[in-house]
Amino acid sequence: MSRLSFEDRDNARGETMPIHWSYKSLPELQALPAAERWEVWKKAIFEAYGRWQTWLVFPIAYILVFPVGSWLGSTYGHEFIGTMIGLLIASVISERIVFRITRSYLKTIVMHADKD
Numbered sequence: 001m002s003r004l005s006f007e008d009r010d011n012a013r014g015e016t017m018p019i020h021w022s023y024k025s026l027p028e029l030q031a032l033p034a035a036e037r038w039e040v041w042k043k044a045i046f047e048a049y050g051r052w053q054t055w056l057v058f059p060i061a062y063i064l065v066f067p068v069g070s071w072l073g074s075t076y077g078h079e080f081i082g083t084m085i086g087l088l089i090a091s092v093i094s095e096r097i098v099f100r101i102t103r104s105y106l107k108t109i110v111m112h113a114d115k116d
Contacts, residue, residue, distance in 0.1 A: 026106065028107060066083070069090075
């Protein structure tokens with residue numbers, strides 16, 4: 001059995017897996033003009049924040065990561081800096097998860113927009 005190394009970034013189809021840092025780079029929205037792309041993204045965000053799963057992300061991320069940063073900071077004598085680093089890490093984790101949840105609503109919204 002072969003092992004995948006860290007350098008192997010290809011997905012199962014042999015392509016490199018893209019990381020989308022903004023809604024502007026999503027393939028689901030590429031065919032739309034910029035103004036319409038923003039409107040569709042706002043609708044998807046509204047749909048995502050209407051679900052309890054999205055709101056569950058925040059307490060989990062902050063309860064798990066925030067105290068770890070505070071503890072690490074206090075270990076090295078800089079509790080405030082550690083707390084801020086924990087807050088930053090928790091924010092990035094929760095933002096990525098909410099981005100993923102929001103993206104799951106895009107296909108439905110784009111399909112409804114095409115029908116209209």
